[in-house]
Amino acid sequence: MTHINALDPGASPLDYYGYELRRHREAAGLTQRQLGDIVNYTGSLVGQIETARKLPTPEFSERVDAALGTDGMFSRLVELVLRSRLPAWFQQVAELEGRALEICTFQTHVIHGLLQTRAYARAVLGVLDQTDVEDRTAVRLARQRILEKEEPPILWMVISEAALYQETGGAETMRGQLAHLLSFECNPRVNVQVLPFSAGAHAGLQGAFNLYRFRRDPDIVYTEGYGSGHPAANPDTVSDCSLRYDHLQAAALSLKDSAELIRRVTEERYGQRDNPVA
CATH class of the missing domain: 3.30.870 (Endonuclease; Chain A)
Incomplete structure (x- = not known):
């Protein structure tokens, strides 16, 4: 399994999203499971998004912004992530x-x-x-x-x-x-x-x-x-x-x-x- 530390945040918008999600989560002193409980998703899903193995959704992003106090950063970033996944x-x-x-x-x-x-x-x-x-x-x-x-x-x-x-x-x-x-x-x-x-x-x-x-x-x-x-x-x-x-x-x-x-x-x-x- 690819470790988040191996992610290059400049590789793609999805990698950047995962990199920033882990950085902000750890700065808040939360485990993946704890953040998942707060935003009503599983800790496993949080981990998959942090390792760029799963796409975040706008709903997930809005809840993470509220939980981590990131002033809409992830809600803005998810638009770029999803657009980058279009053909x-x-x-x-x-x-x-x-x-x-x-x-x-x-x-x-x-x-x-x-x-x-x-x-x-x-x-x-x-x-x-x-x-x-x-x-x-x-x-x-x-x-x-x-x-x-x-x-x-x-x-x-x-x-x-x-x-x-x-x-x-x-x-x-x-x-x-x-x-x-x-x-x-x-x-x-x-x-x-x-x-x-x-x-x-x-x-x-x-x-x-x-x-x-x-x-x-x-x-x-x-x-x-x-x-x-x-x-x-x-x-x-x-x-x-x-x-x-x-x-x-x-x-x-x-x-x-x-x-x-x-x-x-x-x-x-x-x-x-x-x-x-x-």
Whole structure:
């Protein structure tokens, strides 16, 4: 087992977090078990984080800050840790999400990561690869903290009706996911529209894409391939995708009608049914 003293705090944000956690814990005169008792985690987990074998979570970091009086240091550091664990090609996208004033996304068959539940995200990330799936899920969910900022971005999500029917993770997971979408119904900064099957041929047939708009910087379009991301600031590309998004929003159901459709699909496709009486 790697000893914490062998950790190089400059090797990675995760190593630095573990190094600092042990340093502050020892300065407070606490054992790993004692700190774990205070923050309601196991001493074993504290040890794993200190040795960079386990990712810290925002919740863990907030409790450690309170217990050790570190003035939010670990809460700030965990953002860097989690972002560093994203695939290298996606780290720029997370940075764009964090700076954007407005995020417009069109998705054809999956709910966007910023609005995924834990169970749904785990099901998506676990397809063909269960390696470190819990840590990868935690990293994805951490991106959603931008929606909790004092001035969060405005998020518009247009999803194909197909995404509602694509049973990802099973019926229970889909019930939770669709309920999560509905939880934003009265939030003017998070808007979900469904592009119905009846729309027929539409402006998004070339695939999913995101638009990021900023206060001062040029707008950016982002598309994905297998294991790669493609941000573009070319004015012609941005103009074309902006026009496409306007048409997608016009073809999609209204916010109210979208919510009604989500409710109907939840009940009709994923609703819990009593077992028939023999």
